[in-house]
Amino acid sequence: MKFALIGNPSVGKSLIFNQLTGLGVEVSNYPGTTVELQRGNTCFQREIVELIDLPGVYSLDGSSDEEALARRLLEAQEADAVIAVVNVTRLERNLYLLLQVAEYGIPMVVVLNMADDAARQGLEIDPGPIRDLLGVEVIQAAAAQGKNIDRIIPAALAASPPRMVEIPYDHHVEAAVRSLEKMFAADRRESLFALQGLGDNPDLLEAAGTIADEIESRHRMTVAQIIATNRHNFARRIADRVITKEAPAPRTDPDSILTRLIPGIPILLSILIGMLLFVFVVGSFLEGIIVELFDLFAIEPFLALSLPPLAEELGISILLALQAGLGIAFPYVFLFYIIISILEDSGYMTRAAFLADNAMHRVGMHGGAVIPLTLAFGCNVPAVMSIRLLRSRRERIIASFLVTMVPCSARTVIIAGIVGSFVGIGAAFSVYGIVFGLILATGLVLSRVTPGDRFGMIMEMVPLRRPDPRLVTKKAWARLSEFLFIAMPLLLAGSVVLGLLEFFGIMAIFGSLMEPYTTALLGLPGYTATALIFGILRKEMAFETLAILAGTADLGSVLTSLQLYIFAVVTVLFVPCLATITVLLREVGSKITLAVTVYTVALGLLIGGLIYRLLA
Secondary structure, X not given: OEEEEEEOOOOOHHHHHHHHHOOOEEEEEOOOXXXXXXXXXXXXXXXXXXXXXXXXXXXXXXXXXXXXXXXXHHHOOOOOEEEEEEEHHHHHHHHHHHHHHHOOOOOEEEEEEOHHHHHHOOOEEOOHHHHHHHOOEEEEOEHHHOEOHHHHXXXXXXXXXXOOOOOOOOHHHHHHHHHHHHHHOOOHHHHHHHHOOOOOOHHHXXXXXXXXXXXXXXXXXXXXXXXXXXXXXXXXXXXXXXXXXXXXXXXXXXXXXXXXXHHHHHHHHHHHHHHHHHHHHHHHHHHHHHHHHHHHHHHHHHHOOOOOHHHHHHHHHHHHHHHHHHHHHHHHHHHHHHHHHHHHHHOHHHHHHHHHHHHHHOOOOOHHHHHHHHHOOOOHHHHHXXXXXXXXXXXXHHHHHHHHHOOOHHHHHHHHHHHHHHOOHHHHHHHHHHHHHHHHHHHHHHHHXXXXXOOOOOOOOOOOOOOOHHHHHHHHHHHHHHHHHHXXXXXXXXXXXXXXXXXXXXXXXXXXXXHHHHHHHHOOOOHHHHHHHHOOXXXXXXXXXXXXXXXXXXXXXXXXXXXXXXXXXXXHHOOXXXXXXXHHHHHHOHHHHHHHHHHHHHHHHHXXXXXXXXXX
């Protein structure tokens, strides 16, 4: 059996999915799309049940990738039953989607979630009107407390198709639907979609478009607006019957503080800066412990084995990759995901996105992009993984470029360790100024040239609540495991390749071949090219490799201040680290990953060359 969970964003659908499936979750793109689905299995009475967590949507008649995916899956009837999750405190808006799902006639169960929030707000819920209207099982649940979650699978196994609900549409729309049904043998749902320009039957769409133009000229409204208004009015009447007591007016309204420019922006900046400082300080401390323990208990004992040179080179490459990967994953990625899970579960994330929306619009994105850009200061890996939170592919493409340019903690090591130590603090801050200026310019350009539709930001202001530590940890670990089991194997493979290139002398040959170009373009010795290549594995390795190849950690004695400055700028702008590239491949595909790589290489070399020409 296969069940699909569907609902608005922020209704607790994914929380229910995780409680039913545990951690054995597979994340994959739906065939022919870039939209990700979560799939997981659960066992009930010795039978395996597959669950599909569809992306959150507000309706099925929009043009976004998520809405098109939901329509495709329902039309193909890939699920044996649909589990419709509804936020009972926002019932009218949620019923709009529920009524559309019911039109497909697939066996269905309705879960009225957030019953605990409804009780706190003084709402009394009677599920009877929904049960009578659709003829399906209706379950009141509180996913945050695990209440009645165990009833969902048995109800889905026994689910029956919903009754056909006749929504009273405008008489012109009703007449158009009847005409299209007769002319093309289309059902009511297909005719309604066609009037809104949706569907794959060109003849039906052409006829519906002609009728829709006539209706629009009479009503001074599009057919989509008329249909939406009729559905909302119908949903409101049902909601008024289900909710039998209005909530009392709240004594205090935290949103009046959190969503205003003052003091909302200072609070947001304080939270973001505090998050970065916490992750950077604690992450650096934990990373130092991990690296030291790895050296003591893995690398040193391995070197003491005195294996043949090739075996030793391969072994060291693998151990260094494990050291780099674990040094990133546990200190930085896990801590970031803990904090992000707290912000998500507390409801503050939507307030932050609301405040940042105007600024993000200028670079072609919406307020939700503030989270990936902030995460990138600590580590680009979780930042790239979080761009899936953005709604459109256009936004995800723009974010993938900008996020990979943000100076992460590893790049901060380059800036502080090379420029700050050997050139000066002022010069180190100027590197940040150059990078931020380029990020802004890149965003402005991409916002004008990146193809795709621009969508307005519609985000549910979920109630503020106290996060559950158990659920926060579980969510953070689920996200971390995706990095460990997907990015780490690719990181290991890349490290082995670089190790083989170094063992067979190809890196040395590469350095000698590149010296004429690095000297002419950047004014740097040839071995700096090798350091840049090793920086692809991990950015700090560019610093370490440069010191090894230069023969001294006192880089100021072998390179001029200008050379050190240029090397740092090029390294910071150069190709993202291998872990970031592997995650980019998964999130946005090979074409965009290649474009990001080529752009950052070209940008690093261009800016480095300009600095050399202007200051040499």
